[in-house]
Amino acid sequence: MAGRRLSRWGRVWLAGLWWLALPFTVTESHGCSLAAHATLPVTLRMGVFTLFQPRFVWLRAHDRPAALQLTGQTFRLSPQMTCRIEHTASGLVIWQGNQLMAASDRLTVAAADVTLEVVGRKTRVQRQFQGTLAITALEKCLQLVVTQPVDAVVAAVVSAELPPDAPLEASKALAIVVRSYVAHQVGRHAGEGFDLCDSTHCQLFLGDQWIRQEAGGKTGGKLSVVAQKVAADTAGEVLQNVDATIYSAYFAACCGGRTTSPDVAFGAGLDQSGVACRWCKASRFFTWTRQVDRRRLARALLAETSVTDDIRIEVANRTADGFVASLAVTIGSRQIVVPNHRFRHLVGQQLGWNLVLSSRYVIEPRGDALVLRGHGFGHHVGLCLDGSLAQARAGRTHQDILRYYFPQATVGPCRVGR
Template sequence: MRLPETLRIGILTLFQPQEVTLAAGSRPATLHLDERPVALPPGRLCRVAKDAGGLALWQGERRLAIGTHLAVAAEDVTVEVTGRRTRLRRHFCGTLTVTPGEKHLQLVVTQPPEAVVAAVVSAELSPEAPSEAAKALAVVVRSYLVNHVGRHAGQGFDFCDSTHCQLFFGEQWARWEAGRETGGALSGLGKQAAADTQGEVLWEADGGLSDAYYTACCGGRTTTPAVAFGMGQDSTTATGVRCRWCREARFFAWMRRVDRRTLARALLPELAATESWNIAVAGRTPDGFVTSLVVQAGSRQITLPNYRFRHLVGQRLGWNLVLSNRYAIEPHGEWLVLRGQGFGHQVGLCLAGAIAQAQAGRHYRDILRHYFPKSACHNALQTDF
């Protein structure tokens, strides 16, 4: 297996827009709607909206054209989407396509994999992060891309832009929410890390690609995909490792609390009317990672896999409540207190630990050997897997 020449990234996938705005920059943009060119002068914008199973281009109240497939050089336009409380603006390189999905518009950016690697590193790390940490992340990102290409093939692209796959914001991004603006841009750090490790992926001793992941902070120990995601059997190299490097990180240890009834509604709506119910950790790995929980309500007992518990809580109460896979649940009257370690799924490269190792002068390949002790770097541009 070699690196593909281009990757298709589904963008704004969590936002699921019904319409988007495309704004031309300092030069004119040419939108190709079903191969028909539509000119967009410099500084002008148009709306792309779903229309009777197709697409419609609008300027103000004037409909410019209708069709089923729009393509444009991504460098020539800025994409903006507005929701009830949030507004996003993104700029990309490569080719941008817009098609009508079943329920919302589908936007896909196609670009070379090294551009994707640079963008993901830029989204995940501060521009001031140590270069060796960025290079380690670049190798892990590229390994994931090669190993999981086509993950969303049934939806018409290879990867989504959320943490379900990898965080991808493009060349420049801005977000307005609750009166505050945040944003960023493709960093020199991200571009240099991709260039310095061009083509490098993690290769397992048995001759296959490593199933590489990364996490914000492992909390002292990493785990395996099987534990974190409920994926069944691990590969021969998917073993967790100890990490002393992230102990000064913000989320090495954490505490959260939640109202019992609120949690009940999130897990099983019928529990909200039950006065007496309990939840407890039912299963752990020998190194402390939660594998399952048990909910007891009267004579009824329900066992939830940990990944299902975190998914339900995250979807309905926010992803900032159960931060990791290592935690304890303590009852305190009408409240439940969760105390845990780490932030994220805790699989693979620990970003907080990688930064600390780089600051201590360690080379990126030494960092990778620490978190992937049975894997080695090989160049996918020169090697068939």
């Protein structure tokens, strides 16, 4: 966040799914920066259901037949009927009930004609998209790619990241940041056959409608009117550097009073600096406290930790702005220094992404436990979502908001290319 940064709504929606992975931008939208693109692509290929790596996908036709285009043939799915797409060693096959209907290595369909469903561990997810859906059999799973106009993707991300009643100016600011991010990072997953993924590794892209079911209940949402409006109102606008190249823009849920540079957050080495933020103080993530068993935390960092090892985990270095740069970990006779971004990644993978919510925190020993007290939620880079909402409610425009968080950038039109 660009995307990154799970939104409050994205966090809620993905909470269960990211215990297969995470609750908000929290494998945040980070990673290496690609060279700034001179043009804005017309369409984006979005990898969807990327966290699932599904072997089975269900398609349900809407009120008209859905034409599934396979290699050399067309299979028509009748209105309101469902078929199952299965991954096999030789490609993909289509089943209706117990009847094998067709086989191929790839199929495409108008995404608006079907509802997609994937079942994961204790989770069932349905989504609807516009554009074109392609399903390809890879070596171990099915790959799903939705191709949509850029501004349809921008609207979907804004809708996933902000509530439907979000102030217009905050939504406009986010739309421009999202467009800047996708223009700058397009092709990040080119080696995998798509441009960006639908998780907060790139952008939280849930499509036009989504439903998640699990034991605890059912949640869902749909593309908001505000998100569609702001994507249209800001069409073609991106953040730019002084030389008119596209600015590498990010966003996070709550900066906790201070943003930082990608270099600090990700080790990406980008020349951007942070700003002080007084607008997110009312956020429930402005301050946070978590507690974890120190031996459990040590095992997340070093799996062979013994039950008899003495364990000490403490902050080793901080930046001048108070962000944790590295941690000193002593486990028995072993001593290692772990960069903070690596620490957060390991802990997130092993213990869940809502334990170390940000990069500004202290660690306090408490018996067999460690208490973490921190500020903010996400990677702290770029636009603070909670801060932008507060600014918009105070009457500030989206231009004001963007100048506040991106003082080195300007808003300008981007030429449409590919």
